[in-house]
Every structure is written in structure tokens, then in C-alpha cells.
Amino acid sequence: xxxxxxxxxTKQEQLLVLDHVDHSYLEPQIPxxxxxxxxxxxxxxxxxxxxxxxxxxxxxxxFLGSFERDLSEIGRNETIKAWFFHLCTSQSTExxxxxFEMDSxxxxxxxxxxxxxxxxxxxxxxxxxxxxxxxELKASVISNAA
Numbered sequence: 001x002x003x004x005x006x007x008x009x010t011k012q013e014q015l016l017v018l019d020h021v022d023h024s025y026l027e028p029q030i031p032x033x034x035x036x037x038x039x040x041x042x043x044x045x046x047x048x049x050x051x052x053x054x055x056x057x058x059x060x061x062x063f064l065g066s067f068e069r070d071l072s073e074i075g076r077n078e079t080i081k082a083w084f085f086h087l088c089t090s091q092s093t094e095x096x097x098x099x100f101e102m103d104s105x106x107x108x109x110x111x112x113x114x115x116x117x118x119x120x121x122x123x124x125x126x127x128x129x130x131x132x133x134x135x136e137l138k139a140s141v142i143s144n145a146a
Contacts, residue, residue, distance in 0.1 A: 001068070003035040004080045005045045006130060008137045009058065009087045013145075014117040015137075016053065016089075017124065021098065021112040027127035028118075035083070041066075045085040053115055054099035057091040061144055064136040074128050084133040086140040093117075 008030055009016040017028040031052040035044040042060050049058050064084040071078050095117065100110040118124060120141060123134065 002078060002080045003041070003044075004032060004082055005035055005041055005048055006030055006032040006082055006084045006133075007045050007049045007087050008064070008085070008133070009049055009053065009055070009089060010061075010120070010137075010141055011089055011091075011093075011117060013120050013141060015120050015123060016115060017118055017126070018052065018113040018115045021114055025127050028124050029127045030130045032130075041083040042085065045083070045087060049087055051103060052099070052101045052113060054097070055089050055091050055093070058087050058089050061086040061088050062140055064133045064140065067132075069129060069132075071129075082129060082132065084136070086137055086144075088144070 017030060019028055031049045033048040033052070035041055042063065045060065046058055050056065062085070064086055066081060066083045068079060068081050071080060096114060098112060098114050100112050102110050120138060125131070
């Protein structure tokens with residue numbers, strides 16, 4: 001079983017999503033990836049977020065939850081333990097930008113992403129299991145703004 005982190009990165013009331021430029025995934029996703037052996041999930045969340053977005057100013061708001069999931073329902077032959085985190089940034093960005101992840105655990109060579117902000121109250125359909133903790137994220141955003 002592989003341990004994976006999923007990161008909801010917010011800026012005010014917007015969520016950062018990414019598209020694979022090569023269209024290997026058709027729906028937008030959130031940054032995330034594999035937790036390295038001996039690595040704490042919250043450390044992996046920050047590392048993966050930085051690797052996939054190019055952002056340098058990211059902090060953990062809160063851990064949202066974890067669960068085990070058989071991914072055969074989305075066409076992958078594996079079971080994972082998924083750890084979800086709410087992260088935030090105040091770093092200035094363009095509305096849309098491209099970034100290369102240079103160290104993917106899933107493919108050899110760099111992966112190009114197009115990243116952009118979407119309003120939390122008007123999210124697109126996210127790919128895979130990326131939408132699994134959206135209600136927890138929305139509650140976290142509300143409580144963090146209070």
C-alpha cells in the first residue's frame with residue numbers, strides 16, 4: 001500500500017488546481033504525491049505542494065483526514081492511504097502559470113502543469129479522488145477566516 005498526500009492550497013477563498021499540459025489527465029487535479037519512507041505526511045504535503053506548483057511560501061492550515069482507498073474504481077490497480085491537508089499561501093502569482101515538476105515518483109522526466117485559481121464556491125469537477133474532502137476544506141476555510 002502506498003501512502004499519498006493530497007493538498008488543497010487556498011488563497012483567500014480560492015483553490016489552486018492544476019491541469020496536466022500533456023492531457024494525460026482530463027480533469028483538473030490538486031497537488032499531491034507519494035509520501036517518502038520515513039517522511040511525515042505534513043512534511044510530504046509541503047514538499048509535494050512546492051514541487052508541483054513552484055510556490056515557496058506555503059503553510060499547513062490543518063490536517064483534514066485520511067482513509068484507505070482501492071483505486072480500481074478510477075482505473076488504477078492499487079490501494080492507497082490518502083492523507084488530505086488544507087494548505088494556504090499569500091504568495092503573489094499570475095492568475096495562470098506553468099510549472100515543471102522535476103522529480104515525479106510516477107513517471108520519468110519532468111511533468112508540466114498549468115496551475116490556476118478557482119473560487120471555492122464554484123469548483124470544477126476534480127479528477128480521481130481529489131474531491132473526497134471538499135466539505136472539510138470548505139469548513140476549514142470558513143473557520144480560518146473567522
